[in-house]
Amino acid sequence: MEIGLTRLIDEELGIHIAESRQLNAASKPVAGPATFEELRQVRDGQAMSLPQVSTRATEHIAETGARRVPVRITVPRETEIRAAYLDIHAGGFYLGSAAGGDERNARLADALGVAVVSVDYRLAPEHPWPAAPDDCETAALWLLDQAESLFGTTDLAIGGASAGSTLVMTTLLRLRDRRLADRFAGAVLQFGAYDLSGQSPGGKLYADEYFIQAYAGHISDRTNPDISPLYGNLTGLPPTLLMVGSLDLLLEDNLVMAARLSAAGNDVDIRVYPESTHAFTSRPTGMATAALRNAESWLAQRLTRK
Helix, strand or coil, X not given: CCCCHHHHCCHHHHHHHHHHHHHHHHCCCCCCCCCHHHHXXXXXXXXXXXXCCCCCCXXXXXXXXXXXXXXXXXXXXCCCCCEEEEEECCCCCCCCCCHHHHHHHHHHHHHHCEEEEEECCCCCCCCCCCHHHHHHHHHHHHHHHHHHHHHCCCCEEEEEECHHHXXXXXXXXXXXXXXXXXXEEEEEEECCCCCCCCCCHHHHCCCCCHHHHHHHCCCCXXXXXXXXXXXXXXXXXXXXXXXXXXXXXXXHHHHHHHHHHHHCCCCXXXXXXXXXXXXXHHCCCHHHHHHHHHHHHHHHHHHHHC
């Protein structure tokens, strides 16, 4: 048996390494907000940086039972809708918005012919756990119920980045318990955080981050799988693609999650991108472009099988 990190890296990505190294050398490390006041300042900056021009996305309300959550829907510009994709945005549970992903979601809609539904879940610390997973579950149940009438398809996929990947996992675990997870053809998880308890070696690497306190600081045992899906029963989940950079603080967390998903009998594909830091797919590099194309290709194959 041969196990090594290099075996998880596509050799063809080597052409992008020099560019990624150059960008890494020119970039200063960016720490996340450490207090609520810092968080407010970052939020204000993000709000001002959103495009002021109109986008293709339209606003809707996803409603299931007594729960309601805003979503933004982007459909393909020139092709028929072949599937629907539930997007859960990044932001450490306390930053970001569905609108921040409009441009990225428009590209995905056009590339795959999918209707992208992005969830505007509530943010911590004003709305700590379980607000965000409740909202994501609401959107998922709504999409399962409405996809055929709204988009003419029952073919579904789901994906997220960073905290969004964590919420993808908690959403799928909730759906699995309802015997609905198999309705999704695949899940794309970009550099997620899967152990917010700080109990595992990987989780300990980011256990002191403020986002954990903001999101789940009121919970004494954060090994609850609805907070830290690494500790859940991971059987019966759809095919999953995990993507993470070799320089990401969350690398070990992702490797362990991939191992646990595989041990539980799931179809798992993990891809490590060399010289890539956290959130590398949002950077203007060839490595990011290659990663996003890999994800699109992987999704297209799963949706074709449905």
